[in-house]
Amino acid sequence: MSLCDAVSPLLVSPGLPRSGEGDPVFAEPWQAEVFAITVHLHERGLFTWPEWASHLTLEVHRAGRAEDGSDYFEAWVAALTRLLAEKGVADETLVLALQQSWQRAAEATPHGQPIQLENDPHRSRRAEE
Amino acid sequence: MSGDHHDHHHDNHYSDMQARVRALETVLTEKGLIDPGALDAIVETYETKVGPRNGARVVARAWSDAAFADWLSRDATAAIASLGYTGRQGEHMRAVFNTNATHNLVVCTLCSCYPWSVLGLPPVWYKAPAYRSRAVIDPRGVLREFGVTLPEEKRIRVWDSTAELRYLVVPQRPAGTDGWSEADLAGLVTRDSMIGTGLARLPETAA
Known part of the structure; x- marks a missing residue:
């Protein structure tokens, strides 16, 4: 090498x-x-x-x-x-679900604001972490 | 869904691949396996090597060829495409020319609003919310932090990119470059000079 x-x-x-x-x-x-x-x-x-x-x-x-x-x-x-x-x-299922969540978040985010996962209307905000 | 602009006014859209990569990043970040700062550093390493050369060739052509410069100012999308650089998302380009009277600066909050086809990947600071908000409020101050001090009388125009329209700044051609080839001129055109946070290199500093 x-x-x-x-x-x-x-x-x-x-x-x-x-x-x-x-x-x-x-x-x-x-x-x-x-x-x-x-x-x-x-x-x-x-x-x-x-x-x-x-x-x-x-x-x-x-x-x-x-x-x-x-x-x-x-x-x-x-x-x-x-x-x-x-x-x-x-987990692949989780990754695919997150992928769709990001796509919904992007669509729901107006121009000029950062795209964040929380912007996905279907996503309930998780409290833990 | 009662808007007049239903067709194309999805401001933001992630392709399957963009979204998948974000998803992987999310999982890995939550597990503490990646540090976004480290990723940016890796991206930056390659970005500086491969990214902005296309745009530099566009600028060098505009400096050398008045007819091309004129075309670029009227229809940047077509003029840039004539050199073989087209955006994958069908976005329109507009070239804004720096002059003795006006300096142009491009901003956008979102990583999606960046002319990748000519400028490669966006620098880390460009994606930072602080850059955009400050560039709008105090462009002169932001430029100073980038090491660019403009005369007080020079006007600064700030352009906000959108998903449909992206800007390329054409910096002023440095003095002392008469007779230079396009390839040599392209070497003076930095990425930052095409965003407006920098100026073209001076001939004596050319590598």
């Missing part, structure tokens, strides 16, 4: 879109965010590089993916969702 120590092995994720300088290329902020989450969790030791690579590879090669790789980060999100479920960190 000629990678220097500072480089996360995640950067050598199979198929990662790259710029001419070798940096990952993101088309939209969520792609950078999910990339950052994954880098961060890996650095914290939540999973190993081979674990991540096998999950990502499975999703990237799933039937129905775009041939041009334009849905690469959708595969990335699916792989991370699956891996976190397997690790017992985030």
Whole structure:
């Protein structure tokens, strides 16, 4: 391995879109965010590089993916969702429910205000924490 | 649902992917597994490398080509698209030109209102509520904190991005760059200069 120590092995994720300088290329902020989450969790030791690579590879090669790789980060999100479920960190049903909650919250938030989960009209504010 | 603007006035919308990533972030944050500050730092690392180059090319073209600059001022969406940079959400772009009399500054509270296709990812401070509110109330003070001191007589216009219309600031071309190639000029155009929180680099500081 000629990678220097500072480089996360995640950067050598199979198929990662790259710029001419070798940096990952993101088309939209969520792609950078999910990339950052994954880098961060890996650095914290939540999973190993081979674990991540096998999950990502499975999703990237799933039937129905775009041939041009334009849905690469959708595969990335699916792989991370699956891996976190397997690790017992985030139940997939819960994640999907939260996803819909965020979407309702976004629709319910007027322009000029931060989108917050509490803005979801279906969500009863949880008192604990 | 009695509004006149039922069609497109959902101010905010999350795609499935945007919402899923927020959902994962929520769970992980609640479990103490991620620190949003650390994520921002990681994003910032890559953002500075890949993001704003598209916008810089637009500005460099406008500096070099008066006809393009004119087109950009009349129909920024089309002029920018002609260089191959289009927004995925179909948002419209407007270019606002800095002049000797006027400096332009762009704000928005929401991370969704940012011209990603030309500027890459929004910087962390841009998403902070404090930036927007202060930029509206005291733009000169905010600029000073960014290290930009403008002459008192220069007017500052603040533009509030929306989901449908996003702004690109065209900074003033630095003196001493006559005859420069577009590629060299693009090297002077920083991300901040296209938001209005900075100026283009001076030739002597070009890397």
